[in-house]
Amino acid sequence: MLDILEALDSRIRIEKSLSSWEEAIKISGLLLKEDNIITQQYIEKMINVAKQLGPYVVIAPGIAIPHARPEDGAKKFGLSLLVIKDGVSFNSHNDPVFLVLSFATPDSQSHLKFLQQLATILQNSTELVEKIRNASSTDDIINYLKNLLSAEEEASA
Amino acid sequence: MEKNRPLRVVTACGLGTGTALYLKMVVEDILKKAGIYADVITADSSIAPTLETDIIVTALDLAEDFKGRAKAKEIVAVENYGNRKEISEKLLEAARRIREE
Numbered sequence: 001m002l003d004i005l006e007a008l009d010s011r012i013r014i015e016k017s018l019s020s021w022e023e024a025i026k027i028s029g030l031l032l033k034e035d036n037i038i039t040q041q042y043i044e045k046m047i048n049v050a051k052q053l054g055p056y057v058v059i060a061p062g063i064a065i066p067h068a069r070p071e072d073g074a075k076k077f078g079l080s081l082l083v084i085k086d087g088v089s090f091n092s093h094n095d096p097v098f099l100v101l102s103f104a105t106p107d108s109q110s111h112l113k114f115l116q117q118l119a120t121i122l123q124n125s126t127e128l129v130e131k132i133r134n135a136s137s138t139d140d141i142i143n144y145l146k147n148l149l150s151a152e153e154e155a156s157a
Numbered sequence: 158m159e160k161n162r163p164l165r166v167v168t169a170c171g172l173g174t175g176t177a178l179y180l181k182m183v184v185e186d187i188l189k190k191a192g193i194y195a196d197v198i199t200a201d202s203s204i205a206p207t208l209e210t211d212i213i214v215t216a217l218d219l220a221e222d223f224k225g226r227a228k229a230k231e232i233v234a235v236e237n238y239g240n241r242k243e244i245s246e247k248l249l250e251a252a253r254r255i256r257e258e
């Protein structure tokens with residue numbers, strides 16, 4: 001089962017500011033689509049889910065995890081990370097959102113390890129958001145996540 | 158509540174596949190550490206309010222929508238999924254009320 005770093009591969013993008021949460025989902029969705037993980041339809045579904053069900057995908061201060069159903073066009077499991085330095089509003093109590101971690105899974109199992117790791121690293125979500133938001137490059141972000149995840153693994157071993 | 162039956166918990170999100178699964182893992186961990194025997198399942202937001210269960214654990218935005226129509230005895234509304242203390246306090250408080258019935 002893939003962990004966060006493997007699932008993320010190199011799909012990280014940093015933006016200064018964006019006009020709307022819809023644009024944020026579109027950009028992070030395109031990163032997945034370019035790598036043939038999802039279809040165009042999946043991006044539209046992610047936006048529809050947030051419109052219909054509200055901003056519940058903003059799971060912690062500054063962090064959103066948009067997704068749709070496997071049958072909405074998820075070809076395989078994968079993640080993308082969009083960093084919005086100035087933040088964008090999702091109309092959530094956890095606004096502004098700085099990290100948009102979109103994911104797709106073709107079944108109900110492939111993303112379990114990702115969710116487990118997410119549950120671990122979110123326990124210090126304030127620092128996570130600040131470090132990633134202030135990173136100067138995508139390599140910095142990957143290195144930060146690498147260190148964070150290996151430290152967590154040692155702690156739980 | 159009658160003794161020796163597991164506490165029934167439903168973790169819910171919009172689709173039942175992402176944050177509900179996330180919450181299921183966190184909730185199971187919290188209940189296990191508290192020594193509470195429980196049966197935890199996931200559901201999407203169309204099914205969750207119709208389930209006759211003890212507790213629904215879900216996001217604040219969805220909890221507002223469930224209120225008044227959910228068949229569950231308790232609804233735990235989570236604001237920050239990273240805040241284990243928040244989830245734990247709200248969940249164990251709801252579990253205590255169920256036990257005292």
